[in-house]
Amino acid sequence: MDRYLFKGGFVIPVDGRRHIIRDGSVLVDGDKIEMVGSWEQVSPHSAGAEVVDAQNCVIIPGLVDTHVHLAQALLRGLVPDNVTLIPWLKNWVWRFLGVYDYEDAKASAALCMLEMLKTGTTSFIEIHLHTRYGFNGIAELVEKSGIRGVLSKTIMDMKGYSTEEDIFPPGIIEDGEACVREFKEMHKRWAGKADGRIDVWLGMRSAGAVSDDLFHEAAALAKEYDTGITNHVAEVREDLEYYRKAYGTGVSGFLEKFNMLGERHVYAHCVWLNEEDMRKFAATGTTVSHCPSSNMKLGSGIAPVSDMLRLGVNVSLGCDGGPSNDAYDMIREMKTAALLQKARTLDPRAISAWDVLEMATRNGARAMGRLNQLGSLEPGKKADIVVVSLRRPSVTPVSNPLSLLVYSASGEDVRDVMVNGKFVVRNKQALTLNEEEVVRNANKHLERIVEKAGFGEDILKII
Numbered sequence: 001m002d003r004y005l006f007k008g009g010f011v012i013p014v015d016g017r018r019h020i021i022r023d024g025s026v027l028v029d030g031d032k033i034e035m036v037g038s039w040e041q042v043s044p045h046s047a048g049a050e051v052v053d054a055q056n057c058v059i060i061p062g063l064v065d066t067h068v069h070l071a072q073a074l075l076r077g078l079v080p081d082n083v084t085l086i087p088w089l090k091n092w093v094w095r096f097l098g099v100y101d102y103e104d105a106k107a108s109a110a111l112c113m114l115e116m117l118k119t120g121t122t123s124f125i126e127i128h129l130h131t132r133y134g135f136n137g138i139a140e141l142v143e144k145s146g147i148r149g150v151l152s153k154t155i156m157d158m159k160g161y162s163t164e165e166d167i168f169p170p171g172i173i174e175d176g177e178a179c180v181r182e183f184k185e186m187h188k189r190w191a192g193k194a195d196g197r198i199d200v201w202l203g204m205r206s207a208g209a210v211s212d213d214l215f216h217e218a219a220a221l222a223k224e225y226d227t228g229i230t231n232h233v234a235e236v237r238e239d240l241e242y243y244r245k246a247y248g249t250g251v252s253g254f255l256e257k258f259n260m261l262g263e264r265h266v267y268a269h270c271v272w273l274n275e276e277d278m279r280k281f282a283a284t285g286t287t288v289s290h291c292p293s294s295n296m297k298l299g300s301g302i303a304p305v306s307d308m309l310r311l312g313v314n315v316s317l318g319c320d321g322g323p324s325n326d327a328y329d330m331i332r333e334m335k336t337a338a339l340l341q342k343a344r345t346l347d348p349r350a351i352s353a354w355d356v357l358e359m360a361t362r363n364g365a366r367a368m369g370r371l372n373q374l375g376s377l378e379p380g381k382k383a384d385i386v387v388v389s390l391r392r393p394s395v396t397p398v399s400n401p402l403s404l405l406v407y408s409a410s411g412e413d414v415r416d417v418m419v420n421g422k423f424v425v426r427n428k429q430a431l432t433l434n435e436e437e438v439v440r441n442a443n444k445h446l447e448r449i450v451e452k453a454g455f456g457e458d459i460l461k462i463i
Contacts, residue, residue: 002421004028005046006385007039009054010401013377014061014361018354020401026059028383031195031421036377052416054387058401058409060357061376062122062148062384062419063330064364067230067268067289067318070126071097071105071133073112074446076322085236085298090167093323098171099452102134107445109138110438112328113145114430119329119411120386122419123148123364123374125266125289125318127230128203130154131174135186143194146424146432148384150368151190152203152230153183155218160208162238163245168209176214180221187225195420199368201264204231207242207254215258228264228369230289234277235269236300252280261286264369268318269294271301273308282312287367290359292336293327294320306341306350316364317356329411330360331388338406353406387416 011024013036025042027035027049035042079092116124129135129151142149157176159168187200202218204210222229234240234251243254251273255261263285270288281288290305308315317337319328334356341351365375373382388409390398395408417425424432
């Protein structure tokens, strides 16, 4: 089995003790971490290990992105940045996604996975895989790339979104029975595959696109298949209006009605939670996937994350999609999350660098139901490790490595990435995906979807 010794950097284990090991080392044996500590502690046990020099680097656990749209990477820069969420979806995003075929979606997923790996994301939760995207092809990409991914099959049987009825274009609509059937097939085929790196969840469409019967059925399926559920919840004020009108309740009451609070229930955005909602999320182990860049760009509001953390809610981080964030870079997202809460509360103490690093690692692992395996650098856990270089002018001089990581660095500073004990990026070079080919293919498929969606070449000339 392969053995590696990461030597000489600042090790931030994120093991709950909030400490930094200077001149630290991480010893990897096979797909697991064997030891973490100072060079003096670890080196006597490292016989036969290949040394990875991490001087002037920060060594952290792999980052976990808990809200990803793989198919939307192709749409980066293509959708206007001055449109609110519902018309943004109706007139732009869904219009493009509704003409995808398997190859378009696979090209987008490859681009997204490449970017995630090169910027330090080792695990992700994909929220919606439409039948037209080709679940098998995307799962094969996860297997090939070496990344760790939750793939959620879209579940829907209605045509509305929040307060808007019959809003979905034909290319986005799916049949409820077919959705459930495909989930069962894909779960049987892919859950636990690729050395345990793939899981299959239920990706619920937002309220208005799912009937009460299908919500109940999905909750039962999650229990039967011992799997997770993810959804967009309380992203915009219109969602609250829908919950009140349709169910006479708020956010947590809506989720309780369908038995959809609990561990491995991951809800993106949650901008409009009140204190009662937060307390119920905390009591049940329900996760909020905070997506600050997306919420800011679309003017959806600012999620009260510092309040959620204070009340014990498990809050993780998500980059969302290409057109709403424009990057799948979790290091950049950490800084945005930290600054936004300080501005919201007018209090620089509202959230710390430790808080957001834990959101991006431990809390993400907890969201996936895998904190016993992922999210920190500890003996016995999976060897998902990221080395961030502190050599560029923007992360120099080397002082407080945690502060530099959260406030100064970006994904561009990631040097090495290991998943399951195997390097997928080394010395900034992707090892499992052909970067030149992925980028070339993405540009080709952008032109295809623009033409198929009926926008014509003019839109590409504008951008």
